Amino acid sequence: xxxxxxxxxxxxxxxxxxxxxxxxxxxxxxxxxxxxxxxxxxxxxxxxxxxxxxxxxxxxxxxxxxxxxxxxxxxxxxxxxxxxxxxxxxxxxxxxxxxxxxxxxxxxxxxxx
Amino acid sequence: xxxxxxxxxxxxxxxxxxxxxxxxxxxxxxxxxxxxxxxxxxxxxxxxxxxxxxxxxxxxxxxxxxxxxxxxxxxxxxxxxxxxxxxxxxxxxxxxxxxxxxxxxxxxxxxx
Numbered sequence: 001x002x003x004x005x006x007x008x009x010x011x012x013x014x015x016x017x018x019x020x021x022x023x024x025x026x027x028x029x030x031x032x033x034x035x036x037x038x039x040x041x042x043x044x045x046x047x048x049x050x051x052x053x054x055x056x057x058x059x060x061x062x063x064x065x066x067x068x069x070x071x072x073x074x075x076x077x078x079x080x081x082x083x084x085x086x087x088x089x090x091x092x093x094x095x096x097x098x099x100x101x102x103x104x105x106x107x108x109x110x111x112x113x
Numbered sequence: 114x115x116x117x118x119x120x121x122x123x124x125x126x127x128x129x130x131x132x133x134x135x136x137x138x139x140x141x142x143x144x145x146x147x148x149x150x151x152x153x154x155x156x157x158x159x160x161x162x163x164x165x166x167x168x169x170x171x172x173x174x175x176x177x178x179x180x181x182x183x184x185x186x187x188x189x190x191x192x193x194x195x196x197x198x199x200x201x202x203x204x205x206x207x208x209x210x211x212x213x214x215x216x217x218x219x220x221x222x223x224x225x
Contacts, residue, residue, distance in 0.1 A: 004155070009153065034213075042219075044156070089155070100171065100172060101158070103155040
């Protein structure tokens with residue numbers, strides 16, 4: 001059973017546009033929601049993370065929006081650049097540092113010049 | 114830049130062979146993990162360790178085994194590889210209280 005559902009599977013955005021990736025979960029015990037970025041041939045790397053006590057977290061051009069009642073969270077990439085082209089994974093776990101992080105299926109983002 | 118290394122990066126072997134995927138980290142992290150990643154699929158945890166002599170199975174059943182004799186080293190072994198084991202295997206580590214996973218670049222295994 002998939003713990004975290006992610007969409008879309010792939011996304012093509014023009015340079016300067018906004019990229020939006022959505023995730024949904026069912027387990028109300030989840031308490032930590034990170035996003036990982038993976039470039040081809042590399043392992044995933046933490047991009048940004050949020051706890052459910054806030055509805056939004058922003059770091060540079062990257063923003064997580066969190067809707068606790070809907071059990072949804074999303075990643076917004078403002079002013080998307082070709083260098084942002086990568087696969088993005090949302091994830092969730094019961095707490096920070098928990099042994100198991102449940103990942104979404106990934107979104108392959110392509111930013112075209 | 115995270116200091117976690119995996120070897121080999123790519124491996125093509127025949128059915129029935131024994132293989133070991135190596136993973137080492139120089140960050141002194143107690144917690145280490147093995148994830149399996151298939152294209153278009155989520156990463157699945159197959160093994161984890163909280164420290165030396167500690168190993169546990171993850172949520173995805175795997176015929177592989179792991180060992181943790183040294184803090185920095187967490188190898189994964191398949192005694193008899195099969196085509197169904199073809200996948201990318203990602204090793205990761207984290208600090209005790211931090212939620213951030215540091216991943217290696219992966220070992221892509223193909224079993225013919």
